[in-house]
Amino acid sequence: MTVAELESSPEDQPSDGFIGYLPSILWQRRWLLLIPGLLGLVAGVAAAYTVPSTFRSSALLLVESPELASDITGGRATNSIEQRIAKIRQQVLSRPDLIQLIETNGLYAELREAQPLSELIEEMRSATTIAPVNADVAANQGPSTIAFSLTFDYPDPIKAQVVAQGFVERLMKLDATQTAREAAGTVQFLQDQTDDLAEQVSTLEGQINQIKAANGTALASAGMMMMSGSGGSAPSQIAALQRENAQLSAQLTTLASASDRDPAVVAAEAQLAGARAVYSDNHPDVRLAQQRLVEAKQFATRNIAMQNTAMATIRQQIAANNETIRALSSAESTEQAREIAMRSAQARAPAITEQIAQLQARLDSLRKNYDLSATKLIAAQGAAKLAEQQKNERLSVIEPPVVADSPHWPNRPLLIAGGPVAGLGLGLVLVLLLELLARPIRGVGALQRITGEIPLVVIPTVREPRRRPRLFQPKRRKARRVALTD
Structure with a gap:
């Protein structure tokens, strides 16, 4: 092959990269792919049948809307359901409650001797999940949280169901108690604030009336021209x-x-x-x-x-x-x-008028705050009444926890399928890493990039295709050799 033919050959140009030789690289280093893949398959099968089973008991709690419209009740006086559940979750997963559940149901019996109680509590917390279930609703239609899911994972399905049921009962009780307590606290706070504002308003009104009574002549002469006397x-x-x-x-x-x-x-x-x-x-x-x-x-x-x-x-x-x-x-x-x-x-009228104007401005501000506080108090009293009658936004169990009939973990098909996939991925990483470290010369482009010169001759590698052996071919060769001997 001449130099001109070499320069005009597109497959041997330096533009050939690593991707073009990837199939040959994978074939050349196929054992680096197959061996990790087989090992991954073995590891996946072993993990699928040796990892302890974990059963999950779950419950679904619905966030029920208030029975009365917000314009009737004056709006919501309590926190949003997300905030309430966040507070309740901290109480449900508190250390005393978890210790009581562990001792009552005999949880983690094998781990009590090997691990301290604090680690068991953390493990139980990690096995418990309280998560909101959101719905696709418009932002102007209110909160999107319409339900909450509660799950508990444990090797024994019966104990998992019992513990999940205990969590649900505790959650419902705390939600009702906390809502009523917060509503009552809000009413008491607003009542105290309204009473304090009413007392301040009454005090200011008394001060203004007292100043007017003591300075009636000055106030009457304010803005009035001095009348002349009897004219002598x-x-x-x-x-x-x-x-x-x-x-x-x-x-x-x-x-x-x-x-x-x-x-x-x-x-x-x-x-x-x-x-x-x-x-x-x-x-x-x-x-x-x-x-x-x-x-x-x-x-x-x-x-x-x-x-x-x-x-x-x-x-x-x-x-x-x-x-x-x-x-x-x-x-x-x-x-x-x-x-x-x-x-x-x-002469004294301007100072008295200014004093009364300042007190009146304070009185107007206090009256406005009093009206606002009274409105909030009425709304809070309505919310407290709804909480007392269980007609406000509340939780209800629509799917109670049941005994799981199949383990939640491990997922055996996933482990069996994921083992060889992970092994092949590891082998591919090894192949690419070895290729980058060894940096073998593959093709005319790589040689030209190294030497900076174009090779004069390219000798192709021609491999003879393997032929399948025929059934009667050895006998014919033997007969031919015999004939030549004769």
Whole structure:
């Protein structure tokens, strides 16, 4: 074969890789595949019939939906079923409960002398499975967990069923107890919170009412313009009354001076004295003077009575005016005090209003929290009532644990089939590892990659096909040799 023919030959190009020689490699190293495969088959058969059998007892628990709609009960006040089962699982698989099950049912009798109790408990925990069963439902349709499976593995099928039944009973009891206890605890917590908020609301309302009662004038004057006073009417009235009293006092003085000595009486007395000085008492002029004196005194008496009446009237008017003056003065003082108090209240009104506004804001926030807490309390009370009547979300056994009629482990067909498969896989790994370590030269491409040159001649290996021996061929060869000898 020439160099040009070698360069143009596609099967001998350096592009030939490891995959192209894989069938020949496997045939060349076939014993590395067959021997591990046979050993794996033997090991699988031996394991299938020598590994101790383990029986599984399982139960299926259904998560029943609440009997009443969530809009009637106010929603769920308890934890989700997954959280409840997680808590219950920790309680079911607690150390005291497992020790009680081990001692009651005589579990792991052969291992008690060789292993400590803590290892037996861990082995029992690993043999127990509590797993949720999920369903393909939309995310907006609520939780997808609709059931739970409980399994227990043990070499004795009867004891496996008894222990699984004990787990189921314990699980159901704890679920009902825990749901009721959590509902009652939620109700108590919300009740305390609602009572505390109600007390705070009442206290704030009392503070606001007390501030309003103590500062009614300031609050009434807040936002109100200061009303003007009487416009000076009281002082002018007082001055007018005082002027009127001065005039009445002058009249009273005049009347009092006029009542001391009547002029007509004085003149009649003077005329009588003059007549007596000239005439005797029986003289007609003296008697006439006496008569005029008597008449003057009678007239003076009438005038004095009238003057006294007028003076009493004037005194009463002066007293009435003085009383009016005192009333006007008192009213003016009261008005001035009211104006001063109003101005002071107006000065204090902004601070009091701000204080009341802050307390009112706190009161509104507390009322909102109180309403929210009261709503939650009603929902929690409904949930507690449902838990008490067993009408909320709960567990029910739909498949109780039974005695297994066949072992769960080992899976003999799987072990028997898996042994040779694992052996062949191990042999394939050995073949590939040996090929990578030995790195034999296979083909022109590998030689060219090593030397960097193209070989001049390629000598193919020609193997003569084996011929099957024929039945009568040895006899013919023997006859031919005999003929040649002759």
